[in-house]
Amino acid sequence: METLPPIARKFILHWGEMGVRWGINRTMAQIHALLFLSEEPLNAEVICGTLDLARSNVSVALKDLQGWGIIKLVHLTGDRRDHFESMKDVFEMFRAIAIERKRREVDPTLRLINDCLDDSGKPKASDAYVRERLESMKEFFELALNFTSQVERMSTPSLVRVAKMGDKALKLLGLMGG
């Protein structure tokens, strides 16, 4: 950590805290930040050394980060050790995270809501309100899901273009959607 430029150190620490707030652990987020800021792929040894973590811990975190699809394993010629590099396009990176969170959390939630709604085979009167709330949540998730699946299909440059249009885009759609 002391070997890093202060500017990098500061960011890595902050990124770690953000990780915690989003249900990712500190270590994983820090490793990700380190790789993101690193020009060359790093091996596990270097990561332990820099961030002062146990080797095993780093190993697990790297696996996990690969599962999120935001870092990938690369082999450097003449070096037996695995090296890792982060996605560098920030836009792509957040898109990958979003897709993965959808898969891990939104999809199961929608399934559960459907289960709840099916399950109550004999619709008791007391359930009426609960069912109504769940229906409305289901509707929301389905809409969101449908929308994001469209977004996934778009290329990053198109999305950036839309985002840059900002209010112009939304106004346009707001008017035409009527």
Next chain:
Amino acid sequence: METLPPIARKFILHWGEMGVRWGINRTMAQIHALLFLSEEPLNAEVICGTLDLARSNVSVALKDLQGWGIIKLVHLTGDRRDHFESMKDVFEMFRAIAIERKRREVDPTLRLINDCLDDSGKPKASDAYVRERLESMKEFFELALNFTSQVERMSTPSLVRVAKMGDKALKLLGLMGG
């Protein structure tokens, strides 16, 4: 908990787990789910009883949920105790959460990135790549921030309309944005 319809119990439990995954604690998320599914506002006492939690714990969670702007305190005539009800419009609810997360996490991150970029007063050669990465992240966050601030200004019904257009909306914009 045993007093609840099974359908509600199931959802509350799941919502609690989702909370954990998103950096919200289980208790808070469960209380939120309970209020969301409840037709009438509930008081703290009832919440403890139903979810089997300590009174103090519930008190803190309720404060916290109010801070997120997704539940609010209401007074029932003839009852001295505070009662709480959840926002019921799911769309509005997630919008409130998004706005709050932006305020708590995205804004500070952007500030930190700016700090990093300013701080390194004497731009050392070794910082060059790090600065470049931070710049690109800054660009992304600014774009996202700008976009969401536009979204915040839109009415919920307009947003729903846009979302329902799905790919049609995006295609339209994708074509026009060129």
Next chain:
DNA sequence: TTTACATTTCGTTCTTTTCCGAAATTTCCG
């Protein structure tokens, strides 16, 4: 103002999660 009820604060305990390090396994070069 008193008093009874309601809420919050705060230090402690308990649970969960993270992290470590030794041992086992895998990989791949000779």
Next chain:
DNA sequence: CGGAAATTTCGGAAAAGAACGAAATGTAAA
């Protein structure tokens, strides 16, 4: 194959976070 290097697994220690409950504070009706 044999063996050195690298990685992963796994049980337990350490740290962090959540939840408790007693005491303090606040509140509003009498």
